[in-house]
Amino acid sequence: MTDFPSPSGRSKTAKSPAFALFRPVLFAIGAIGLALGGLVLTHRSNPEIAALPTAPPQAAPPAPSPPVASPPVVLADPEPAPPVSSAELKGFQMKPADQIAEPEPPASDRYELTLRLERGDTIEKMLADIDVPEADRKQIAEKLQGLLKKKKLAIGETIELLMQTLPDQPDAPRVLTLSVRPQPEREFIISRQDDGTYAAEEKIYKVSPRIVRVEGERSGSLEQSGMRAGAPSPAMTEFVRALSYDVDFQRELKQGQKFTVLLEQLVTSDGRVTHPGRLLAGELRLLKRTVTVIRFRPQGGAEGFYSAQGESVVRSFLRTPMDASKITSHFGMREHPILGFSALHAGVDFAAPPGTPILAAGTGKVVMAGPNGGYGNYVKLQHTSDVATAYAHMSRVGPGIKPGVSVRQGQVIGFVGTTGLSTGPHLHYEFIRGGRQVNPLAQKFAMRAAVGGKDAARFQGLARQYLTQMKSAPVVANAKPTKPKEPAAPQIAKGD
C-alpha cells in the first residue's frame, strides 16, 4: 500500500499546509486492499458468557450490524469463519489521491477489550482510563467488590471486557460485560441489564480438566486457521495476543506455517465439554524461529504467558500494534508493497480489514489525534521523554482518544482505514526515538518479568510437560467440520 513516504529531510510530523503539496507528487500507484468485510470476521463470543442466566450481551439494544466488532450473538459452539478466498482479495479500484473520504463505520460498535491490572491499579481507575462513565464504573466496581468479598485481584490479572459505543455518545463507551477469572474454576461476571444497571454473578466450574492438542497450518488469519483445526476462538485470541509482543504478524507470518496449541478442556463427569479449551501452551513455527508460549502463574502473582526459557512474553511495546487476529494474508513486497522500514518509508505497514482495532503499542499519553495531512486520521503517543509511536490512515480515532489523555498498552486508539495518502485499508506505524523515526522491528523491548526463585523449578517442570504434550496429547476431535459458505461479496476498497 502506498502511503506517505517520508520526503528526505522533512519531518514526517509536519502539519503545515505545504505538506499537502507533496501529496500529488508522492502519490504513487499501488493497489491492494483487503476486502474482508464483516462476513469474514472471526466469531469471538465467549462460551462462558453464553451460559449466563442474567443479561447476556444480546439483551442490550441491537447494534446496526457493525462491520468489525465481535458479533453480539452468543453461540456455545463458535463456527469458524470461512477461509479467505483469493476472490476476496481482488476487486480493488483506484481513486484520486485527494479523495480521502471513506464511509464512516457505524459508531455503534461492540468490541472486546483485554486489560491487565497494573501495580496500584483499581478496576474503577482502569475503567476511567477507557472513558467509561462514572456512574457505570462505580456500579461495576461495587458489584465486583461484592463478589470478591475481601479478596483482591492480583497485579497482572486479566480483565475481559465486552464494550459498546453508541452513535450519540462515541466518547462514553459502555461496558456490556466484565469478566475476570482469578482461578480456573471460578469466574466473576458483571453484566449490563436492560435498565442500565449491572448484575453480578459468580460462576463455579465443577468439572475436571482434559488436555488435548490442536495442530494446524496457517491459511488466512492465524485465529481462523486455529478455529478450523478445532481450537476455540478465545484460546486462539489469547495465543495471538501472547505472540503480538514479539511477532510481526505482517512480515514474519507466511501461509502454510505450522502451529500447535495445547488446550485444557473442562469436562463434566458425564463427558460434556463445558469449556472448549483454555490455552495452556502454543507453538508457532516461523521462517527462522519457533515461538513458544507457556501459561504459568507464579506464586502469589497473576497468570501470564512465558517463553520456554521462563521470560514473560509481555514487553514494553507490542510488535504488532493491532488486533493481530485480523491480519489474514501476507503480501509479497513486489506485488503489494506492505512496506517495511526504509529510507523512503519511515514506518511499517500492517494490512487488515477496515475497522480492525488499532492498539496502543505501549502505555503513554496522547499528543496528537485527528486529521494530519497525508497521514489521514492520525494518533501520536508519547511513551517516555524519548520514545513516541504514531499510527496513520485510521478510519477514525478511538473513543476518548484526544491530546492529553493517558492510554494503556493494548487500549484501542483507533480503527484501520485508508484516510490520507493510502491505497487501501492498512495501519502505517512509526516508532520514534529521540524525534526520529526508527525501524520498529529492530527495537529490543524490555520484558516485564521472568520466572525466578521458588517458581523456577515448578516452571521448568511444567514447561517440559507442556512441550511433550504438544507432541503427544490426544488431538482434539473437530466437532464441526468447516462447511463451505456463500463466499463473501468482495468489498471494493475505495483506496486510491
Ligand SMILES: [Zn+2]
Ligand atoms: Zn506506511
